[in-house]
Amino acid sequence: MNEVLLRMEGIQKSFPGVQALNNVKFEIHKGEVHALLGENGAGKSTLMKILAGVYIKDAGDIHFLGQPVEIHNPRAAQGLGIGIIHQELNLMQHLTAAQNVFIGREPKKWFGTVLDEKKLNAETQKLFDMLKLQLDPRVRVMDLVVAKQQMIEIVKALSHDSKLLIMDEPTAALNDAEIEELFRIIRHLKEQGVGIVYISHRMDEIKKIADRVTVMRDGTYIDTVRAADVELEQIITMMVGRQLDEMVRPEAKIASDQVLLEVRNLNRGRAIKNVSFQVRKGEILGFAGLMGAGRTEVARAVFGADPFETGEIFVAGQKVTIQQPQDAVKHGIGYLSEDRKRFGLAIGMDVETNVVLATLSRFCGFFGIVKTKGTRETADDFVTRLSIKTPSISQQVKFLSGGNQQKVIIAKWLCRNSEILIFDEPTRGIDVGAKFEIYKLLTRLAEEGKTVVMISSELPEVVRLCHRVLVMCEGRITGELAGNDITQENIMKLATARETVNT
């Protein structure tokens, strides 16, 4: 089983403004389960999408079974025997299991004019039997639970006679029993000599299933080690990298004891499970966790952007009813979405308009005529206070840098007299210099008595900025860290603390 199945060397890939992969190498043997690890944005998915023909590499070599290959599209990857199970399931919900498995290669009869549904179902049943799956080929995908859908993706990839199977976070939505089922299938495939690239954030799984581990960080290759020879702590340190320069954490002491926002027993399906927390005036509370842990869902539910099933929200000790964003805004809650361009800004309009957009009625005179003097002065004031770099307040925000756009949104909410500001990934897509500006601003807002809730996937900034950190995993809060306990290692441990009870 030591025959090399695939070797990638010197892989480069950049997207506009970002070097996603820099001189990355990767190797996998036949019959090997090779875990690919790294933080969000380390470049794992990008590397695998290159392998699957979804992205085209800028430079580098790929050898498959000893032969140099170029993979220009998904079809080419399929032809080589490379199957990928995407992180976001790529199934057609309205079609049946069998129809999904054989999409693009439907068996036909009557001289290729009519679909042979019988053969389609029989062939799929054969594949199901091979993997000992209890599934009906004729069931519609939308009627299946996510775990079963995942199995269909696997069957689909295998039906192409795959020699290499890439699984991008296959267990993200599975419970323990389902994960066992998946592992059983993986071991079965291993015996057949299929190479498996296994991407996961769940450290406990790596030891169980992987033969070797390759770690990536910031688009670069770090190291490849044997899973048996290495402690989990070591892997985490490799993923997180050198300890970032000791950054000054804000004073642990907070000026006020007044709890400004409290959430009790918030629930919504699988996304939010019994989440409770408090934030005090002048505090920066961090929400850490992996992608899909439920942080954004909690924020959106508190803000009224999504409904929740049960739970109570208190603002300054008073129970409030928040059913839609305008309720939240009325109670002084502002939400700064992770997707600024889509949800935060009127991108084609100028700075002035954006700053006063949520407060326009305050500047309205008779017949709804906007008092431009007032709006201009307000906008000017905020540009100075937040040091927004813009040639003038009549500049369209789309020409501002990411950091300055973020400041414009902050100005908008401050203008609205928001006391509680929820930031969702406030520094995403912002360059390093501007990030520090945002950090300073957040710290200052807290010092001025605003309540700040910050969701961030960038551990260094959580460690640096927050007074207190709540870590989420699979919709639950798995732990709370404060003061010197806020370290990247501690956060990572909590973020991967999976539910152990069989559900």
Add this chain to the structure above:
Amino acid sequence: MSQTATKLVVERSPVFGASATQKLLAFASLVAMLIIFSLASPNFFQTQNMISIMLSTAVAGVLGIGVTFVIITGGIDLSIGTLMTFCAVISGVFITFWGLPWPLGVAAALATGALIGMLNGVLVAKLKIPSFIATLGMMLIAKGLSLVISGTKPIYFNDTEDYNLIATGSLIDLSGWVPDLVIPNAVLIFFAVALVSSFLLNKTVLGRYTFALGSNEEAVRLSGVNVDRWKIAIYGLAGAIVGIAGVIISSRLNSAQPAIGQGYELDAIAAAVIGGVSLSGGEGTILGTVIGAFIMSVLINGLRILSVPQEWQITVTGLIVIFAVYADILRRRKSV
């Protein structure tokens, strides 16, 4: 043994899938309407009136079947109304202007429909123009060209009596058994189109990709399927079906009327939607659309027999469309 006992058996396919409820609901409404109108007026449930309902359903029904394919892919086709007229005009040009035999005119109408439909497909698939806009443009182009080619005047088929018989003649004359039971060919063509389309949608690769595209286009692309080519084919098929509607209407009127057509697309889309075709794609049946088309024409016919003014007939139709879609949304919300 216990394993096989727990085996999940759910016998459902896109043919009788989630939209079955909507179809059942639609069918029940149709029956209810027939009963109510029959009780309300003795003139309603007469053989002749039933045939007149079927005849008036034929054109909108065929158009609805065409647009059903496009809607299931997650698109929309607004050009079908005026394209139908354009096809009729082309048929008139072949038969009346050039004096060619009428089958050639019919072939030309169908080919024109298919061609323009494929052009719609190219605009949507290759140029990435949203189908709403692409087909809105095509609607105006077809309307304009119809007027230009015909010189804004109707083209009559007075010299070719056979052409008129395509729709108004009858291959099935049962008046020997039941008085007045003469089913016009237009209705037979409508049913034939429905049967063939249902076959295409459920039994062929084209139909499979029609559902697949509407369900998750990106997934189809990642599976290595040539998405653009199939989209063009589906829009082309819809166009060809519209061509058939063009032949039916010009044959019935014994003329190609260049000024009509606009508005038919909305009736057709309404029929599809009432019949459970989901505007977000991935769901729908031909039978549903046919029932939807019948609901619309039974409603209009019944209200007319009850001497409800035309302006109110239109208003009620609008209400029915909104109600049908709302019922569909309610059903979806429950099933999630």
